[in-house]
Structures are given as C-alpha cells and as structure tokens.
Amino acid sequence: MPRYELALILKAMQRPETAAALKRTIEALMDRGAIVRNLENLGERALPYKISAHSQQHWRGGYFLVDFYAPPTAVESILDHLSRDIDVIRPNVVKHPLTQEVKQCKGMFPVPLEEKLYAPKKRK
Amino acid sequence: MTRNHGCCGRCLQRSREEEVDVLGNGCYLPHRFRSSHGRLNFSKKTQGFRKLGKTGTFPESLSMQWRRGCSQYKQVTSNENLPVPMENPYKEPLKKCILCGKRVDYKNVQLLSQFISPYTGCIHGRHITGLCGKKQKEVSKAIKRAQIMGFMPVTYKDPAYLKDPKVCNIKYRE
Numbered sequence: 001m002p003r004y005e006l007a008l009i010l011k012a013m014q015r016p017e018t019a020a021a022l023k024r025t026i027e028a029l030m031d032r033g034a035i036v037r038n039l040e041n042l043g044e045r046a047l048p049y050k051i052s053a054h055s056q057q058h059w060r061g062g063y064f065l066v067d068f069y070a071p072p073t074a075v076e077s078i079l080d081h082l083s084r085d086i087d088v089i090r091p092n093v094v095k096h097p098l099t100q101e102v103k104q105c106k107g108m109f110p111v112p113l114e115e116k117l118y119a120p121k122k123r124k
Numbered sequence: 125m126t127r128n129h130g131c132c133g134r135c136l137q138r139s140r141e142e143e144v145d146v147l148g149n150g151c152y153l154p155h156r157f158r159s160s161h162g163r164l165n166f167s168k169k170t171q172g173f174r175k176l177g178k179t180g181t182f183p184e185s186l187s188m189q190w191r192r193g194c195s196q197y198k199q200v201t202s203n204e205n206l207p208v209p210m211e212n213p214y215k216e217p218l219k220k221c222i223l224c225g226k227r228v229d230y231k232n233v234q235l236l237s238q239f240i241s242p243y244t245g246c247i248h249g250r251h252i253t254g255l256c257g258k259k260q261k262e263v264s265k266a267i268k269r270a271q272i273m274g275f276m277p278v279t280y281k282d283p284a285y286l287k288d289p290k291v292c293n294i295k296y297r298e
Binding site: 007009042047048049051061063065089090092094097102103104105106107108109 | 271273
C-alpha cells in the first residue's frame with residue numbers, strides 16, 4: 001500500500017478536546033483500512049492567514065502530521081470524512097515525501113547564450 | 125611563379141636543406157637555375173634551355189629527381205608523436221546549484237521563504253535564484269503547496285525569516 005501523509009490543522013482547543021479530535025481522526029483512518037505509522041505534533045501556532053471554516057474564522061491552529069499506509073481508493077473517503085468534521089480547519093492528504101527519492105543531479109550544463117541572443121523568430 | 129612541379133612541395137624543402145649553398149650567404153636558388161647535373165646556370169634562357177649535354181631533356185630528368193625526393197620524404201613523419209584523440213583530462217566538473225542533491229519539502233517553510241520576495245511574496249525566477257531546472261520546479265511546487273495547505277503565508281514573507289542569509293541574486297532598495 002502506498003504511503004500517505006495527512007497534514008492536519010485543528011482548531012485551537014484545550015488539550016483534552018484536541019486529544020479527542022485526534023483519536024476520532026485516527027479511528028476514522030483505521031476504519032477505512034489505513035495503517036497509521038506515526039503521529040507528529042508540529043505545535044500550536046498562528047496561521048499564516050485567516051482561514052474561515054465551518055462558518056467560523058480562525059487565526060490560530062494546531063498542526064499535526066499523520067503518516068499512514070492506505071489503499072488509494074480510501075483516500076477520497078478519508079478527505080470527505082475530515083471535511084465534515086467541525087474541529088478540523090484544513091485536511092490535506094499527499095504522497096509521503098520520503099517515498100520520493102532524491103535523484104542524483106549531474107550539474108548544470110553551460111547554455112550558449114550567444115545563440116539565444118539572435119534566436120530565429122518563432123513562426124506559428 | 126608556381127611551385128607546382130608535379131609532386132609535393134616537400135622535396136623542394138629537403139633539397140633546399142641538403143644542397144650545398146653555393147653562394148655562401150643563405151640564399152636559395154630555385155631549380156630553374158640548376159641544370160640536371162647540378163651546375164649553376166644563370167643564363168636568361170634557362171627555362172627554355174634544352175641542350176644539356178650528357179643527360180636528356182631538362183624538365184624530364186629534373187622531375188625524376190623530384191619524384192625520388194618525394195618517395196623518401198613520406199616516411200619521416202611516424203605515428204608515435206602524433207596527438208592521441210582522448211577526452212579533455214583538464215575538464216572541470218559541472219557546476220551544481222545550491223539545492224543539487226538535496227530534498228525539498230513543503231514543510232520547511234524557512235528554506236522556501238528564502239526564494240520569495242519579502243515585500244510581495246512572489247516566487248523569484250530562475251535567473252534570480254540560480255537553481256537548475258528540476259530544483260526550481262520543485263521549489264515552486266513546494267511553495268504553492270505550502271501556501272495552499274496553510275503552512276506558509278502568500279502575500280508576504282514570515283517576519284521570523286526576514287533575517288535569513290541571502291541566497292538569491294537580488295538586491296532590494298533600502
């Protein structure tokens with residue numbers, strides 16, 4: 001199963017309420033056949049811009065990162081479920097960045113700029 | 125005056141080196157002043173001079189000498205000292221951009237903020253950042269992703285990262 005990453009922004013709440021919201025989220029993930037690997041807390045901080053969600057404006061939020069394995073068909077239902085949750089400001093599921101390998105770059109080839117100076121006119 | 129004697133010009137050079145310098149001051153006499161047996165002949169009618177005594181007609185015997193000279197001269201240049209074709213051993217390794225071989229993530233907002241303008245928040249072009257094609261694309265994709273997902277501000281640079289070291293080739297007005 002491919003590896004995904006859920007970047008979750010929760011409403012700025014008290015600790016027990018945040019814990020309950022996270023528990024709800026992970027249970028929803030596991031119900032759809034996902035295997036949760038890790039849960040990271042990036043801290044509660046001010047949002048970069050005002051976000052309005054579920055008829056409320058938010059300026060602060062708690063950032064969480066969930067990496068999990070899931071079947072590709074389940075991703076859509078996960079996003080659907082999270083968008084209906086009132087405590088979640090913004091859910092985003094992306095492919096896990098660690099699965100993408102860093103390609104070895106040979107370097108930058110020097111481009112002959114003299115050719116570009118008098119380039120032939122493009123014709124349609 | 126053409127030097128085309130019907131063979132390569134090298135025999136002229138060789139004969140110039142080997143022949144005795146009669147005048148003694150380094151001046152070379154062209155063949156037309158020499159008869160077939162090597163004697164000097166300064167008469168004005170040298171070119172059309174036919175009667176030469178023992179040897180045959182003027183142009184034929186001389187051309188035989190030239191041809192002989194040519195065949196011996198071919199073997200002087202051997203293949204040992206000629207340059208061998210090979211790739212440049214002094215080639216410098218290709219220059220790499222600052223992010224070559226490094227992973228670009230949408231989560232490290234500090235790195236991504238180095239490639240945007242602090243006043244408008246617009247992403248700098250390739251000619252400013254100096255990144256190679258792939259990395260520029262990765263960086264701009266990561267910036268857009270971070271902005272949409274709520275990690276990075278759009279219209280300005282996060283004030284906490286304003287004092288970061290300059291990476292781009294841009295100078296702002298004070």
